[in-house]
Amino acid sequence: MSTLAPDSDSKFLQRAALASLRHLRFAPRQRVHGGNAGRHRSHQHGGSSEFADYRQYTPGEDLRRLDWKVLARTGRPYVRLYQDETDMRCLLLLDASASMDFGSPNGLTKLQYAKYLATAMSQLILDQLDCVGAAIAGAGVVDRLLPGGTPTHVRRVQSLIEAAQPLAQTDLVKALDDIRSTNLRSGSLILLSDFLVDDLDALFASLRLFRRRRWDVLLLHIVDRSEETLPDGVAWRFEGLENEGAVDCSPAEVKCDYEARFSAFCAEVRTLALASDCDYRRLSTATHYLQSLSGFLVPRGG
Amino acid sequence: MAMQLLNPWALVLGAVSVGLPIAVHLLTRPRPKRMALPTVRFLRGVIEQKRSINKLRDWLLLLLRTLAVTALAFAFARPLLGVKPLVSSDATGDATRVVIVDVSQSMTASQRGISPIERAREVAAAHLAFHPGLRASLILAGESAEMATSSATANFAALREQLASAAAQTQRTNVPAAINAAAEVLAKSPQGHRRELVIVSDFQRSNWTAADFTPLPADTQIQLESVAPTAPLENLAIVRAAVRGRVEAGGATRIELDVLNDARTPRAVQVEVTIGGQSLHGSATLPPRVRTTVPIAWTPTTAGWATGKARLLDVGDALPQDDQRPIAIEVSSAPTYVLLTRESAAPAPVSSHFVERALAPTGERVTRLDSQQIDRVALSKAALVVIDHAGKMSDSDLEWIAGMLRRGRGVLYIAAEPIDAINLASLARAAGSDWKLPVEFVPSSFARGDLFLSDWRVDAPGIALLGDSAQAAIAPLRFAGGLASRPIASGLKDDIFASFNDRSAAIVMSPCGAGNIAVLNADLARSNIISSNIFVPLIGELANRAISSRVADDACPSGQPLVASLASVAKPDKLDIVGPDDASVDLGEIVVESNQTLWRWPHSGPAGVYRVVDEEKAVVHAIATAAPAEESSLAPIDPKLLESRLAGGRTVQFNGGDDVGAKRDDTAWTWAMAGTSVFVLLELLTLLLFRN
Numbered sequence: 001m002s003t004l005a006p007d008s009d010s011k012f013l014q015r016a017a018l019a020s021l022r023h024l025r026f027a028p029r030q031r032v033h034g035g036n037a038g039r040h041r042s043h044q045h046g047g048s049s050e051f052a053d054y055r056q057y058t059p060g061e062d063l064r065r066l067d068w069k070v071l072a073r074t075g076r077p078y079v080r081l082y083q084d085e086t087d088m089r090c091l092l093l094l095d096a097s098a099s100m101d102f103g104s105p106n107g108l109t110k111l112q113y114a115k116y117l118a119t120a121m122s123q124l125i126l127d128q129l130d131c132v133g134a135a136i137a138g139a140g141v142v143d144r145l146l147p148g149g150t151p152t153h154v155r156r157v158q159s160l161i162e163a164a165q166p167l168a169q170t171d172l173v174k175a176l177d178d179i180r181s182t183n184l185r186s187g188s189l190i191l192l193s194d195f196l197v198d199d200l201d202a203l204f205a206s207l208r209l210f211r212r213r214r215w216d217v218l219l220l221h222i223v224d225r226s227e228e229t230l231p232d233g234v235a236w237r238f239e240g241l242e243n244e245g246a247v248d249c250s251p252a253e254v255k256c257d258y259e260a261r262f263s264a265f266c267a268e269v270r271t272l273a274l275a276s277d278c279d280y281r282r283l284s285t286a287t288h289y290l291q292s293l294s295g296f297l298v299p300r301g302g
Numbered sequence: 303m304a305m306q307l308l309n310p311w312a313l314v315l316g317a318v319s320v321g322l323p324i325a326v327h328l329l330t331r332p333r334p335k336r337m338a339l340p341t342v343r344f345l346r347g348v349i350e351q352k353r354s355i356n357k358l359r360d361w362l363l364l365l366l367r368t369l370a371v372t373a374l375a376f377a378f379a380r381p382l383l384g385v386k387p388l389v390s391s392d393a394t395g396d397a398t399r400v401v402i403v404d405v406s407q408s409m410t411a412s413q414r415g416i417s418p419i420e421r422a423r424e425v426a427a428a429h430l431a432f433h434p435g436l437r438a439s440l441i442l443a444g445e446s447a448e449m450a451t452s453s454a455t456a457n458f459a460a461l462r463e464q465l466a467s468a469a470a471q472t473q474r475t476n477v478p479a480a481i482n483a484a485a486e487v488l489a490k491s492p493q494g495h496r497r498e499l500v501i502v503s504d505f506q507r508s509n510w511t512a513a514d515f516t517p518l519p520a521d522t523q524i525q526l527e528s529v530a531p532t533a534p535l536e537n538l539a540i541v542r543a544a545v546r547g548r549v550e551a552g553g554a555t556r557i558e559l560d561v562l563n564d565a566r567t568p569r570a571v572q573v574e575v576t577i578g579g580q581s582l583h584g585s586a587t588l589p590p591r592v593r594t595t596v597p598i599a600w601t602p603t604t605a606g607w608a609t610g611k612a613r614l615l616d617v618g619d620a621l622p623q624d625d626q627r628p629i630a631i632e633v634s635s636a637p638t639y640v641l642l643t644r645e646s647a648a649p650a651p652v653s654s655h656f657v658e659r660a661l662a663p664t665g666e667r668v669t670r671l672d673s674q675q676i677d678r679v680a681l682s683k684a685a686l687v688v689i690d691h692a693g694k695m696s697d698s699d700l701e702w703i704a705g706m707l708r709r710g711r712g713v714l715y716i717a718a719e720p721i722d723a724i725n726l727a728s729l730a731r732a733a734g735s736d737w738k739l740p741v742e743f744v745p746s747s748f749a750r751g752d753l754f755l756s757d758w759r760v761d762a763p764g765i766a767l768l769g770d771s772a773q774a775a776i777a778p779l780r781f782a783g784g785l786a787s788r789p790i791a792s793g794l795k796d797d798i799f800a801s802f803n804d805r806s807a808a809i810v811m812s813p814c815g816a817g818n819i820a821v822l823n824a825d826l827a828r829s830n831i832i833s834s835n836i837f838v839p840l841i842g843e844l845a846n847r848a849i850s851s852r853v854a855d856d857a858c859p860s861g862q863p864l865v866a867s868l869a870s871v872a873k874p875d876k877l878d879i880v881g882p883d884d885a886s887v888d889l890g891e892i893v894v895e896s897n898q899t900l901w902r903w904p905h906s907g908p909a910g911v912y913r914v915v916d917e918e919k920a921v922v923h924a925i926a927t928a929a930p931a932e933e934s935s936l937a938p939i940d941p942k943l944l945e946s947r948l949a950g951g952r953t954v955q956f957n958g959g960d961d962v963g964a965k966r967d968d969t970a971w972t973w974a975m976a977g978t979s980v981f982v983l984l985e986l987l988t989l990l991l992f993r994n
Contacts, residue, residue, distance in 0.1 A: 102339070102340045196340055196343075230345075234332045235331075237336045238337055238345055239338050240338075240340070241339075246342075247345050247346050247349060248334050261347060261348060262341060
């Protein structure tokens with residue numbers, strides 16, 4: 001676990017570019033548990049100034065919350081309820097599998113793209129005074145920082161993200177299990193992955209456990225243009241990145257079927273995500289990461 | 303089927319051509335570009351799915367391409383298809399070859415205007431072409447094997463000239479003779495020469511079942527070239543024309559025509575017989591595959607030789623030559639008898655008197671001769687010689703009588719006295735192997751008398767007429783005299799018509815040469831049979847049976863040797879032989895041997911009637927010649943039979959059908975080219991079918 005804050009910014013942090021997104025904020029889709037007062041609605045009703053509702057008075061309650069005016073008008077005791085507001089704890093989980101180390105020529109790899117996204121999001125979350133942490137998924141969680149809200153912590157987070165390297169052995173399910181076993185309070189889990197795992201059902205089963213613990217789960221499915229379609233040519237040897245061997249073929253013969261399979265895979269991931277009540281965004285490395293970022297921040301109430 | 307290639311190098315070229323596309327494919331196979339792909343798992347799944355289909359497509363394409371190139375190479379190689387002949391001009395080295403060409407009558411059976419003999423000439427000529435180291439001989443196989451040269455020769459021009467003049471004859475094929483002649487030539491072939499025998503024939507079943515190749519040297523290569531038409535031929539033929547029994551002028555008789563219907567369906571035919579200036583007609587429906595006898599009623603008007611022919615009317619069949627058959631029948635005048643006895647001609651109750659009266663009540667047809675001084679000229683004119691109480695006859699007289707027997711005259715011997723045993727023994731010796739009496743008569747050691755018939759056949763002479771009353775008529779008969787008899791082991795018991803109670807033979811009759819001899823074993827004068835109603839029928843029927851054996855023969859098979867007896871001719875040197883036309887055929891010669899005038903003909907001529915005429919042009923003798931009946935049956939023999947059972951261990955190859963003798967089929971390259979086109983089209987079709 002990284003403990004020291006870096007002396008300089010992460011190379012994936014582009015402050016000037018992020019300035020255009022300063023008006024946007026990352027909001028959870030639901031109430032969250034927070035440690036401090038913040039701008040996000042909490043699960044708890046407390047002494048905030050934002051009126052929420054009335055509730056019939058129960059003997060023994062604090063009389064200070066009794067709405068005397070209503071009692072005078074109706075003769076019945078009611079208690080005024082106010083929405084408690086808290087801060088958000090957000091955890092960025094970065095898939096560092098070998099398949100993420102793939103990108104189009106002269107373009108970003110999926111891992112690099114994810115690093116840009118994660119770094120930008122950590123900065124945005126810091127700017128909206130929320131807490132952010134990060135974890136790198138290998139064969140489990142290989143490195144992590146629990147959510148924190150100080151600039152120093154966020155630099156550490158960004159440094160952690162910058163230092164992530166593609167790993168030969170990855171197990172995303174185990175990484176999720178590791179996070180879940182730390183008994184973190186619920187918050188937002190942002191998973192950046194290409195979802196090229198052996199068992200999608202197991203992965204989403206694990207994600208459903210997060211949802212059951214009232215985590216807000218956002219799945220960012222990163223795909224590359226070069227894996228959406230095959231290149232032209234007579235003979236190619238395609239080599240797998242995760243010890244999958246090589247395949248010789250003529251792309252023209254299998255192109256249609258391959259594209260159909262890949263589309264079916266993406267559709268399956270999306271279906272499973274929505275079925276698990278997770279927010280799902282499919283992001284292409286061909287699209288600038290800031291555009292992709294704004295693309296899902298705006299609908300989330302940014 | 304064997305195959306030979308005109309351009310075998312083309313196959314090497316084809317093999318290279320087959321390998322070339324593969325080599326080009328391997329050499330020009332693009333080097334794959336390498337690329338990392340995280341989703342290779344999806345690609346692998348797609349390829350796994352496609353691999354089975356692609357594999358099938360690739361194999362199909364490879365197969366079709368290979369077949370196309372192979373077929374192309376095959377076409378360039380110019381294959382020759384067909385049976386590789388056992389005997390061919392392709393063979394190298396010295397060889398002795400004998401070519402047998404069938405010239406029998408069946409070789410003229412035509413199909414669509416082409417006769418087998420014409421094809422046979424062509425096929426045989428191909429085997430008689432010059433080839434270094436080859437010597438050949440030609441045998442024309444008819445009734446006799448006619449060799450073009452005495453031994454194998456290299457003068458093929460002479461052989462082909464002989465072959466060109468070969469014509470089918472109205473003869474059968476004497477297969478053993480032809481094979482023996484070939485064996486003789488092949489046996490003389492020099493050491494180290496290859497021995498080859500080529501037989502060109504229609505291989506009629508009726509002739510070739512007698513084939514036996516064992517006389518040939520064991521290393522002889524035998525090639526049988528069948529020129530028989532492939533389609534079964536239908537043939538109608540008169541295979542026999544004869545008269546049963548003695549033909550007498552003024553007496554009604556029947557000419558029996560045996561007509562063969564060698565077809566699969568019944569046929570109705572009309573026949574016409576022209577003989578002795580008469581034209582006779584008949585008709586019949588002939589069942590398939592059998593011979594049917596068609597009787598034609600005929601009443602000859604004059605004695606002598608009646609000649610003519612029988613023919614089928616309005617018959618269109620494969621072999622017209624056998625639709626007619628020549629006929630030569632001797633028409634006799636009323637039979638005359640000679641009675642040889644030493645008894646007096648004066649009317650007296652003696653045996654010869656009773657016999658004479660029984661033979662001819664008026665006596666006009668019976669000539670009584672003294673058995674001790676025989677007038678042989680008078681004797682020769684008799685149809686039947688009756689010997690009764692003749693005493694001891696001279697051996698020369700008995701030899702003369704034996705000669706008459708062989709030539710078809712009848713003899714009725716009434717054995718009454720012991721001396722008759724000596725006469726019968728002498729007659730038997732003179733007749734030689736023709737003597738077939740089932741018993742030997744010997745003098746009795748005791749006086750024979752009071753004998754009666756204990757056994758008799760119901761068809762015995764004189765008894766057959768009695769029917770149910772035979773027992774009653776025979777019972778009172780008592781006989782005396784005669785001879786004892788001893789059965790001969792080789793004798794035919796059926797020739798004993800009646801026996802006495804002492805087991806001696808009473809009535810015996812058997813053929814002897816062309817005639818018959820009958821023996822009545824009793825002294826008639828001492829027996830009561832002369833007063834019974836059996837006597838006259840008995841003597842009359844014995845006489846008739848003794849002379850009725852002279853059945854007019856069917857035509858003599860053409861080509862076979864012939865010896866005809868002209869016994870009654872007075873001046874043999876004045877005789878002349880006349881053939882049916884002016885053809886310069888050998889007609890044989892007239893010779894006198896052992897006091898007999900004979901017409902000796904080593905090879906009887908073609909079908910027709912041949913006559914022997916005297917200086918006054920009167921016909922003394924006539925003979926009809928025709929092809930044997932088996933020549934009319936055109937069914938071929940099963941080739942497997944010739945190649946196996948009849949081969950005698952020799953290597954035999956049978957070439958049959960329409961392609962025999964023809965050049966081997968060299969049109970296979972066109973089929974190979976067509977195959978190439980088909981394979982290319984199939985390849986395109988495969989590519990279309992498996993298009994993604």
